[in-house]
Amino acid sequence: MTSSAYPNFKIHFAGLFRQAGNHITTLDTSIRIELARTKQASHGDYSCNLAMQLAKPLHKNPREIASLLINALPPSPYLEKIEVAGAGFINLFLKNSAKQQYLQHVLQSKTAFGHSDFGQGKKIQVEFVSANPTGPLHVGHGRGAAIGASLSSILAAAGFNVSREFYVNDAGRQMDILTLSTWLRYLELNNIRVPFPENAYQGNYVKTMAQLIQQAHDQRYVHQPALLLEDLSENIHETGINTDEQLDQLIASAKKILGQDYAYIHNFVLTEQLGDCRNDLMEFGVEFDTWFSEQSLFDNGLVAHTIQLLEKKHYLYLQDGAVWFRSTDFGDEKDRVVQRENGQFTYFASDIAYHLNKFERGFDQMINIWGADHHGYIARVKGALQALELDPEKLEIALVQFAVLYRDGKKAPMSTRSGEFVTLRELRQEVGKDAARFFYVMRKSDQHLDFDLDLAKSQSNENPVYYVQYAHARVCSVLVQWDGDMNNLVNASAEALSSSAELALLQKLIDFPDTVEMAAKEFSPHLIAFYLRELASEFHSYYNSTRFLVPEIPLQHARLALIASIREVLNNGLRLLGVSAPDKM
């Protein structure tokens, strides 16, 4: 909520144009009246294209309509000049005083400046990361984490009631593979040689977990490993273990041999990985309101219930021993299995149950942030929603393209199974949290991201993170040397701010709430990153051209109020991105 009554100029003028439009004709409700910021100063501050939209239905020249609209426009205390331009644009020029008085609004609103009630308190859920807890997060997860966290903050600032959620895949085969992998490493520690499957988890963290189990429980979980190999085919010693069937046999054997103890190890590795993941994300400035367990959907019968619902609605059929969902009824390219021949539910089945549960929790809107490799998955999930008579429009899938790391101008390798991948933790250690968070959201999320490690590390003008932070630190430094009472700035007259640079900066500050709103509307955190860089650029330029600590007090206070406002906006914007705003650099 904005703390003062100062208007949003776009909304203010749009309201006036609606009145004017209704005065000259009956406005079709489908017409959206939009005020756009102009690109050139000669076009004023805002422009409206309503006249061009009306040209066709009214069968009149757009310039003529523009004149009619201007004549019918109610007076505004903020408007200096209004004129028709080009093909029929209506350009609006703000009074300098309107811009100057805005500073007080910024300084009074403080950290709330940029907030709006655009979202009207609607309940919105953002589900992101949701990585399998089977190993450390890697740099691909990092981008989803950064985008999800930033988007959540932006939505909250724009007036949504945001809930951040991590879906924990704690029920599937991958968890079994990790459990098996850990136990095998544990057996190795106890000097029992068993072949380690090539397609099991190879990473060192598995060995670490095995060591932890050994330290806590010594040989308690050794049991009878010889049994482990009994069921396997004879030739494994020649070819190694590398097929899915062999791995599944090993898992089955492990369950048989360990009995009750299997659950202990399963739970141990899950807790360990989840804790590590949570820790990692927290250090990255990413936190969740809810960690939702996939297993819980099975435990409370929701998966079975969901399948029954689909069955009742006749969207399921049996073929080749498996149960299929008719997703082709909803535009998917083929039907999908929900229950396998062996009786096990697929990941898709629990995912349908999960989304049903989300709807039951009453969110007005849900956003899933998925890796771009999941795009083929959208049709079947939305199809399932339709089958359950839920509104698929309420679910927005935001696809995030992968980040590719570059070092010395070359692609840095990363893979998930070999144990050789680049982890998020390593990335943070190498470039720092701030640079990582900023770089991840610098590009539109559905665009590939080339992550230049050398650039992110460089402490120079090439690095956009430092560029923005430096602007903040510079303002802090000036205000420290001024050493005055901030209240004097809040109440200072800004009349002395009349240079083109100063007026442009004022307009830039006015743009901030609109930018946050746009970023929320379009689910586009990158708009904040671009905005901050532009604001920092204008500030640096201003800093070099103008002295702030001048002897004339009214002028000094006006300029200090301006840069203090800039600092506020830099701070607020950086916080939305999870990047710190240092006082000194």
Add this chain to the structure above:
RNA sequence: GUGCCCGUAGCUCAAUUGGAUAGAGCACCAGCCUUCUAAGCUGGGGGUUACAGGUUCGAUCCCUGUCGGGCAUGCCA
């Protein structure tokens, strides 16, 4: 093969979703520190928006086709 996404300056990307003369940062060239932080600033060259059509007052954006790239096409998660 089919489906989705993408193609903008030498490189990496924007462009308020159909608006006015398509903008930034790198890189390259030339300048600015005795004064609030040079992690900064000022100036310069750089484009048939992959290509060909179409829709309209107006197209980087929408439609069709061609070429090029990415991803997906499991009873995996």
